[in-house]
Amino acid sequence: xFLFRPLKGGRITKHILLVGFGLVMLYPLLWMIxxxxxxxxLIFRQPGLWPSEITLxxxxxxxxxxxxxxxxxxxxxAVITIISVVANLVACSLAAYAFARLNFPLKKLWFTLMLxxxxxxxxxxxxxxxxMFSKLDLINTIWPLVLxxxxxxxxFFIFLMVQFIxxxxxxxxxAAEIDGAGYWRTxxxxxxxxxxxxxATTAIFTFIWTWNDFLSQLLxxxxxxxxxxxxxxxxxxxxSSDSSWGPMFAMSILALGPIFGFFxxxxxxxxxxxxxxxxx
Amino acid sequence: MAVNLSSAAPQPAGHYRSTKRSRREARAAYLxxxxxxxxxxxxxxxxxxxxxxxxxxxxxxxEEATWVGLDNYVKMFTEDPRYLNSLKVTTIYVVVSVPLQxxxxxxxxxxxxRGLRGLTIYRSIFYLPSLLGxxxxxxxxxxxxxxxxxxxxxxxxxxxxxxxxxxSDPDTALGTLIILHVWTFGAPMIIFLxxxxxxxxxxxxxxxxxxxxxxxxxxxxxxPLLTPIIFFNLxxxxxxxxxxxxxxxxxxxGTGGPADATMFNTLYLYLSGFKHFDMGYAAAMAWVLLLIxxxxxxxxxxxxxxxxxYGDEK
Numbered sequence: 001x002f003l004f005r006p007l008k009g010g011r012i013t014k015h016i017l018l019v020g021f022g023l024v025m026l027y028p029l030l031w032m033i034x035x036x037x038x039x040x041x042l043i044f045r046q047p048g049l050w051p052s053e054i055t056l057x058x059x060x061x062x063x064x065x066x067x068x069x070x071x072x073x074x075x076x077x078a079v080i081t082i083i084s085v086v087a088n089l090v091a092c093s094l095a096a097y098a099f100a101r102l103n104f105p106l107k108k109l110w111f112t113l114m115l116x117x118x119x120x121x122x123x124x125x126x127x128x129x130x131x132m133f134s135k136l137d138l139i140n141t142i143w144p145l146v147l148x149x150x151x152x153x154x155x156f157f158i159f160l161m162v163q164f165i166x167x168x169x170x171x172x173x174x175a176a177e178i179d180g181a182g183y184w185r186t187x188x189x190x191x192x193x194x195x196x197x198x199x200a201t202t203a204i205f206t207f208i209w210t211w212n213d214f215l216s217q218l219l220x221x222x223x224x225x226x227x228x229x230x231x232x233x234x235x236x237x238x239x240s241s242d243s244s245w246g247p248m249f250a251m252s253i254l255a256l257g258p259i260f261g262f263f264x265x266x267x268x269x270x271x272x273x274x275x276x277x278x279x280x
Numbered sequence: 281m282a283v284n285l286s287s288a289a290p291q292p293a294g295h296y297r298s299t300k301r302s303r304r305e306a307r308a309a310y311l312x313x314x315x316x317x318x319x320x321x322x323x324x325x326x327x328x329x330x331x332x333x334x335x336x337x338x339x340x341x342x343e344e345a346t347w348v349g350l351d352n353y354v355k356m357f358t359e360d361p362r363y364l365n366s367l368k369v370t371t372i373y374v375v376v377s378v379p380l381q382x383x384x385x386x387x388x389x390x391x392x393x394r395g396l397r398g399l400t401i402y403r404s405i406f407y408l409p410s411l412l413g414x415x416x417x418x419x420x421x422x423x424x425x426x427x428x429x430x431x432x433x434x435x436x437x438x439x440x441x442x443x444x445x446x447x448s449d450p451d452t453a454l455g456t457l458i459i460l461h462v463w464t465f466g467a468p469m470i471i472f473l474x475x476x477x478x479x480x481x482x483x484x485x486x487x488x489x490x491x492x493x494x495x496x497x498x499x500x501x502x503x504p505l506l507t508p509i510i511f512f513n514l515x516x517x518x519x520x521x522x523x524x525x526x527x528x529x530x531x532x533x534g535t536g537g538p539a540d541a542t543m544f545n546t547l548y549l550y551l552s553g554f555k556h557f558d559m560g561y562a563a564a565m566a567w568v569l570l571l572i573x574x575x576x577x578x579x580x581x582x583x584x585x586x587x588x589x590y591g592d593e594k
Binding site for chain 2: 021128
């Protein structure tokens with residue numbers, strides 16, 4: 001960009017400032033990790049990061065503090081999250097293929113409605129949806145949480161995949177047709193294998209959003225046997241006096257672990273997904 | 281299956297001709313779209329209509345809904361200071377945190393743009409909070425970072441300053457949520473970085489040959505060419521932050537306190553609908569929220585004519 005590169009000293013200053021700023025940003029996270037390893041009484045006396053004394057006591061205490069071991073709630077979260085990921089991949093790619101490649105009556109209208117669904121604030125729907133699911137006696141089941149994904153209501157991902165499929169050369173579809181493939185075989189054999197980057201982005205974001213989701217899990221899961229990790233974490237706040245911050249931090253870290261893992265493993269797809277569609 | 285080469289050619293967009301082949305194609309399309317259609321009807325359109333109807337009723341899930349006309353809407357704006365306060369709190373939150381967040385995002389994107397070593401590492405570090413920011417775990421952390429005996433006060437005490445309990449003081453509680461929102465500037469930053477990469481470097485070369493300094497280049501090249509991205513981020517973040525819920529719920533432990541200082545509109549909606557089971561009232565609030573968001577998005581689009589620069593207008 002610059003015809004005259006800035007002086008070397010300027011670049012070093014830039015790096016120092018960036019590293020410093022990054023540290024300030026990440027400090028709360030690092031502090032939470034280090035606090036989870038400190039004995040309770042030291043957490044607030046030492047704002048520094050290096051624990052003078054390391055203990056796993058907070059983890060063992062937090063793990064057993066609620067009705068079930070914390071792993072039970074992590075498992076509940078994992079079940080809902082994995083079903084959501086699979087459901088989104090299947091349902092959204094089916095719809096995306098139709099929108100991107102096939103012609104049918106009223107296509108423009110349906111496509112516009114689909115785009116409108118992206119912008120629609122979720123809160124307009126929660127009251128009637130709650131009433132519907134409670135009339136169907138589905139409160140405290142996973143259905144209210146996964147049924148919307150099975151029915152492709154995460155329109156953002158349909159849009160993402162439509163955009164992606166449109167960049168694939170149509171000659172491939174035509175070649176498959178000449179070979180005698182129908183729409184279904186073209187979808188499975190030609191489109192899906194080429195869509196892997198878009199599918200990866202969808203899978204990672206669905207995982208992170210579902211894992212982090214709180215409002216719908218709070219609404220639909222109110223029996224402690226069904227709690228997910230976020231809802232269980234929340235009950236720490238109710239139950240705890242000031243003395244259980246250590247265990248609460250420890251369990252918070254366990255709850256953030258999978259997201260951090262996906263962040264490390266799927267960075268390429270995350271960054272690309274955000275850059276091209278504005279996903280969070 | 282019969283192979284028909286001529287019909288394999290892409291059909292002109294927008295025209296729909298009914299032939300045997302096109303009927304087969306349409307049937308296939310509707311099959312592919314079947315789950316989405318059911319979802320559109322049962323999960324989206326049905327509930328939207330139901331919620332509009334409910335907003336004109338008094339309904340508590342157990343008894344039949346009774347029609348009350350505009351009562352819920354009238355009550356909201358004339359008899360319910362807590363509702364009006366929730367609108368005020370949400371508005372302050374959006375108006376302060378969105379511009380601040382975008383300013384950080386743009387500033388960091390400019391610093392990271394082009395040829396800086398370690399770009400990918402910095403980008404990842406700044407992006408991480410965007411992924412974590414909406415979680416319960418981070419909201420719990422925030423409660424403690426800004427608590428009376430929390431991290432911030434521990435630092436202040438090093439300098440001999442005694443801080444208050446930031447989350448328990450009505451004057452500062454909302455501020456801690458704003459900081460949490462600004463902390464997640466990484467996602468718009470990545471969108472800005474992608475936008476900056478679209479600007480041809482020849483523009484800058486030409487400008488510096490003409491003697492334009494860095495600041496002049498920023499003002500006359502970078503900023504105008506980036507306005508579509510700024511606009512996109514602005515619309516997106518406004519829509520998103522009006523719907524924030526988890527942060528205020530956890531930081532205030534579901535009360536919106538202290539003294540309703542963190543009572544977001546969505547939290548008040550939740551409390552009305554699912555704690556007091558005043559579901560008609562909650563539905564009316566949801567509709568007002570929808571209209572506010574739609575209205576603001578509309579105003580944004582209208583205003584964009586005056587400041588967003590698209591390449592084709594010379």
